[in-house]
Amino acid sequence: MIRFSSVSLIYPNSTKTVLENLSLTIDEGEFVLVIGPTGSGKSSLLRLINGLVPHHTGGILAGDIRVDGISTQTVKPGGLAHLIGIVGQNPINGFVTDTVEEELAFGMESLNVAPDVMRKRVEEILDLMSLAPLRNRSLATLSGGEQQRVAIGSALVMHPKVLVLDEPTSALDPIAAEEVLSILHRLVHDLGITVVVAEHRLERVIQFADRIVHIDGLGNTRVGTPAQIMIDSDIAPPIVHLARALGLEDVGLTVRDMRRMSEEIRGVNYVQRVHLQDVPGEVVINLSDVSLSFPNKTVLKDINLKISAGEVIALMGRNGAGKSSLLKTIVGLHACSTGSIDLLGNNPLTISGAKRRETIGFIPQEPSDLLYGQSVLMECQQADIDNEIEKGTTFDLLNELVPGISPNTHPRDLSEGQRLALALSVVLSAKPKILILDEPTRGLDYQAKNHLVNTLLRYARVLGRTVILATHDVELVAELATRVIFLADGDCVADGRTLDVLLSSPAFAPQVAKVMSPQPWLTVKDVINVLEQNQ
Numbered sequence: 001m002i003r004f005s006s007v008s009l010i011y012p013n014s015t016k017t018v019l020e021n022l023s024l025t026i027d028e029g030e031f032v033l034v035i036g037p038t039g040s041g042k043s044s045l046l047r048l049i050n051g052l053v054p055h056h057t058g059g060i061l062a063g064d065i066r067v068d069g070i071s072t073q074t075v076k077p078g079g080l081a082h083l084i085g086i087v088g089q090n091p092i093n094g095f096v097t098d099t100v101e102e103e104l105a106f107g108m109e110s111l112n113v114a115p116d117v118m119r120k121r122v123e124e125i126l127d128l129m130s131l132a133p134l135r136n137r138s139l140a141t142l143s144g145g146e147q148q149r150v151a152i153g154s155a156l157v158m159h160p161k162v163l164v165l166d167e168p169t170s171a172l173d174p175i176a177a178e179e180v181l182s183i184l185h186r187l188v189h190d191l192g193i194t195v196v197v198a199e200h201r202l203e204r205v206i207q208f209a210d211r212i213v214h215i216d217g218l219g220n221t222r223v224g225t226p227a228q229i230m231i232d233s234d235i236a237p238p239i240v241h242l243a244r245a246l247g248l249e250d251v252g253l254t255v256r257d258m259r260r261m262s263e264e265i266r267g268v269n270y271v272q273r274v275h276l277q278d279v280p281g282e283v284v285i286n287l288s289d290v291s292l293s294f295p296n297k298t299v300l301k302d303i304n305l306k307i308s309a310g311e312v313i314a315l316m317g318r319n320g321a322g323k324s325s326l327l328k329t330i331v332g333l334h335a336c337s338t339g340s341i342d343l344l345g346n347n348p349l350t351i352s353g354a355k356r357r358e359t360i361g362f363i364p365q366e367p368s369d370l371l372y373g374q375s376v377l378m379e380c381q382q383a384d385i386d387n388e389i390e391k392g393t394t395f396d397l398l399n400e401l402v403p404g405i406s407p408n409t410h411p412r413d414l415s416e417g418q419r420l421a422l423a424l425s426v427v428l429s430a431k432p433k434i435l436i437l438d439e440p441t442r443g444l445d446y447q448a449k450n451h452l453v454n455t456l457l458r459y460a461r462v463l464g465r466t467v468i469l470a471t472h473d474v475e476l477v478a479e480l481a482t483r484v485i486f487l488a489d490g491d492c493v494a495d496g497r498t499l500d501v502l503l504s505s506p507a508f509a510p511q512v513a514k515v516m517s518p519q520p521w522l523t524v525k526d527v528i529n530v531l532e533q534n535q
Contacts, residue, residue: 001026001027001028001030001067001068001159001162001194002023002024002025002026002049002065002066002067002162002194002196003025003026003064003065003066004023004024004025004048004063004064004065005023005063005064005065005066006021006022006023006062006063006064007019007022007023007048007061007062007063007064007065008020008021008022008042008051008061008062008219009041009048009054009059009060009061010059010060010061010380011057011058011059011060011130012058012059012060013161013408014217015406016218017218017219017270018041018044018045018059018219019041019044019045019048019215019219019221020218020220020221021063022045022221022432023211024065024221024223026196026211027134027194028161028192028194028292028513029188029189029192029193029194029443030188030194030195030210030211031184031185031188031195031197031198031208031209031210032194032195032196032197032209032210032211032212032213033197033198033202033204033205033206033209033211033212033213033226034046034197034198034199034212034213034215034216035198035200035209035213035215035229035233035235036214036215036216036235036445037200037211037216037217037235037445037447038200038415038417038418038421038443038444038445038448039217039402039404039405039414039417039418040215040217041207041215041217042148042166042198042215042221043088043166043198043415043416043424043527044057045164045198045213045215046086046164046165046166046196046198048061048084048088049063049065049067049072049084049162049164049196050067050072050080050084050164051072051073051075051076051077051080051087052075053063055072055076055077056077056489061073062398064091064461067080067083067084067085067162068083068161068162070083070358076140081107081111081158081332082111082158082160082370083111083160083161083162084160084161084162084163084164085112085154085155085158085162085164085397086153086155086163086165086166086167086388087148087152087154087155087163087165087166087168088114088151089146089166089416089442089443090366090416091148091150091168092140092147092149094141094154095139095147095150095151096152097137097139098138098139098143099136099137099139099176100131100134100136100137100150101122101126101135101136101137101188103127103139103150103154104122104126104131104150104153105118105122106153106154106156106158107154107157108121108157108158111158114426121157121159122157122184123403123422124157125156125157126153128153128156129149129150129152129153129156129180129183130149130176131146131149131150131153131199131346134146134150134356138397141294141318142169142320143156143320143323143324144171144319144324144365144439145173145176145318145319145320145472146319146320147171148168148169148170148171148172149172149176149180149319151427152165152168152180156187158194161193161194162193162194162195162196162397162423163184163187163193163194163195163196164195164197164222165184165195165196165197166198167198167199167200167416167442167443168180168181168184168197168199168201169201169204169205170201170439170441170442170471171185171319171365171439171442171472172319173317173318173319173472173508174204174472174474174507174508175315175316175318175505175507176319177201177204177472178204180188181204181205181208183210184197184208186427196413197209200417200433200441200443200444200445200446200449201396201475201505202235202236202237203238203239203475203511204239206226206230206253206255207226207253207292209226210222210225211224211225211226212224212225212226212229213448214229214233214235216282217404223234224506227253227476230251230253231251233271234447235445235446235447236446237352238296238475238511238512238523238524239252239253239254239255239511239515240252241252241509241511241524242258242512242515242527243258243261244526245524245527245528246262246265246527248261248262252515255511255514255515258373258515259514259515260301260520261295262515262516265531266515266516266517266518266519268534269530270519270530270533270534271533272520272530281308281309281310281311281464282306282308282309282343283306283518284307284308284309284328284343284433284434284466285305285306285307285341285342285343285344285434285466285468286307286341286342287294287303287304287305287306287307287330287339287340287341288304288338288340288341288342289302289303289304289340290302290303290304290329290336290339290340290341291303291337291338291339291399292329292334292336292337292490293334293337294326296380298330298490299322299325299490300322300325300326300336300357300490301325301489301490301491302339302491303339304492304494305492305495306412306468306487307468308466309433309465309466310460310464310465311456311460311463311466311467311483312460312464312467312469312480312481312483313457313466313467313468313469313481313482313483313484313485314465314469314470314471314476314477314480314481314483314484314485315327315468315469315485315487316470316471316472316473316474316484316485316486316487316499316501316508317487317488318488319472319489321487321489322487322490323470323487324364324365325468325490326470326487327362327436327438327468327470330343330436330468331348331360331362331436332347332348332349332350332351334364335349341361343434344433344434346359348360356428356435357386357430357432358431358432359431359432359433359434360432360433360434360436361427361428361430361432361434361435361436361442362427362436362437362438363420363423363424363427363437363440364438365397365438365439365442367411367419367420367422367423367424368411368419368423369422369489370423370426370427370502371411371419371422371426373411374410375407375408375409375411376395376398376405376406376407376408376409376410376411376422377395377407377408378396379394379411379422379443380392380394380407380422380425380426380428380470381394382427383425383429383430384429385480386430387430387431389429390511394425394429395407395425397425397428397429397455398421398422400442400451400455400500401421401424401425401452401455402417402418402421402446402448402451403452405418406420410468411488415443417421417442417443417444417445418443418500419443420440420442420444421444421448424437424452426441428455428459431463431465432465432467433465433466434465434468435456435459435465435466435468436467436468436469437468437469437470437471438466438469438470438515439470439471439472440452440469440471440476441471441473441476442511448450449473449476452476453462453476453479453480456480457480467508469481474502474508474509475510475511476511477498477502477510478498478502478510478512478513478522478523479497479523479525482497482498483495483496483497483498484496484497484498484501484502485499486508499520499522502522502524503520503522510522510523512524512526512527
């Protein structure tokens with residue numbers, strides 16, 4: 001179905017090739033997973049399949065790519081629209097209409113599909129993607145995860161032979177992500193659709209993959225089955241690292257396999273070190289009976305929270321639960337309908353200028369909203385000037401999070417993960433007392449995520465700052481958070497220690513917790529620590 005023949009790609013002004021002499025054949029009805037470090041070229045490989053690279057992006061391309069026998073060099077991307085459905089990293093950038101139903105119908109209208117066929121397909125996709133309650137909603141009012149489901153639905157409704165998805169689960173809660181991946185799995189096996197997915201959260205998707213394409217960031221690629229690639233790959237889900245830490249002969253790729261292999265280890269009664277709860281510092285955020293309503297919709301209902309200095313709080317819940325709305329209300333982007341918010345003695349609506357930068361830093365779901373410089377270096381230099389810090393501090397922080405970004409690159413040309421790291425560096429350089437992040441791991445590989453965890457832990461523990469993040473990444477929460485607040489339909493339904501909240505929810509439990517249940521362990525580090533203590 002898809003054939004890469006000696007394909008090499010390099011972008012203008014780049015010092016390294018994205019792909020070097022790649023030859024690859026993807027058969028009809030195959031599920032292929034593309035992995036690699038942040039900025040390594042995964043998105044570029046996906047865009048080569050439908051000709052967006054180099055037709056729209058520029059670049060020097062050698063070799064040939066054919067899809068269903070058609071060369072992408074001889075046909076513009078629009079000429080492959082009937083054949084290939086593509087879902088980008090940031091779905092809202094691809095929307096062209098105002099409402100969910102109009103967006104689902106738009107592609108078929110462009111191809112002049114008969115109205116009765118169009119109507120039937122739209123209804124099928126609304127049910128398939130659980131979008132029926134949202135059919136008349138404005139796309140601009142949807143949460144990030146809801147937008148992602150609409151984007152996937154817009155691609156599926158065209159009945160493509162090839163479906164290409166760039167991080168399709170990055171903004172989805174665990175249950176919604178499982179549903180979407182199950183749908184893709186069914187499309188592959190029942191309809192013979194070829195699916196190519198680039199994804200960082202391997203714990204979600206690896207069990208569905210037939211083969212993996214591993215890009216190392218230097219242009220080199222490895223292709224093999226998940227078991228072959230995971231034997232020695234530095235990019236691996238938590239259960240693979242767990243298998244290595246336990247010295248198991250095989251690498252388990254599913255929770256079921258790992259539970260079978262670790263039965264003897266988890267069946268032992270271990271002496272567990274009692275973790276003393278940290279004494280909370282001063283209260284820095286106080287929400288009293290906070291409600292927020294938009295026309296025809298109440299998104300927050302009587303929220304009461306006290307948040308202290310030094311806490312790392314994870315805000316969790318399904319898509320559309322009100323997480324982003326709560327963060328924006330705390331920051332002062334939304335004025336609460338009822339109730340009050342005290343932010344270190346200030347009303348968040350009235351803080352401005354240098355005082356705001358020093359008090360609260362906010363990184364939204366779309367980090368590009370914070371970036372306006374013409375290059376990475378300009379962004380970093382301006383942050384140094386604004387925050388009155390030593391020249392080069394912001395760029396050094398960026399290099400620590402995601403090494404190797406060229407200072408002359410335009411922020412628009414960075415990958416999603418690199419843009420997030422740049423925005424985070426700009427905000428962190430001001431050392432705000434409160435740091436708020438909305439989906440901070442979208443586009444980040446495991447190594448970049450580890451750097452982020454270490455940076456935020458140091459920020460909270462050493463500097464005594466407060467960190468609040470809304471996320472669907474349960475592995476991040478297990479490594480980082482001291483407290484979890486769970487929202488459902490605008491209500492706070494759970495608030496407690498990370499261990500207690502995550503273990504009480506099978507759907508939101510991290511992989512290690514599922515493997516090692518009933519042992520109260522969340523991460524590989526927890527397992528190793530307990531085993532070492534009991535030697």
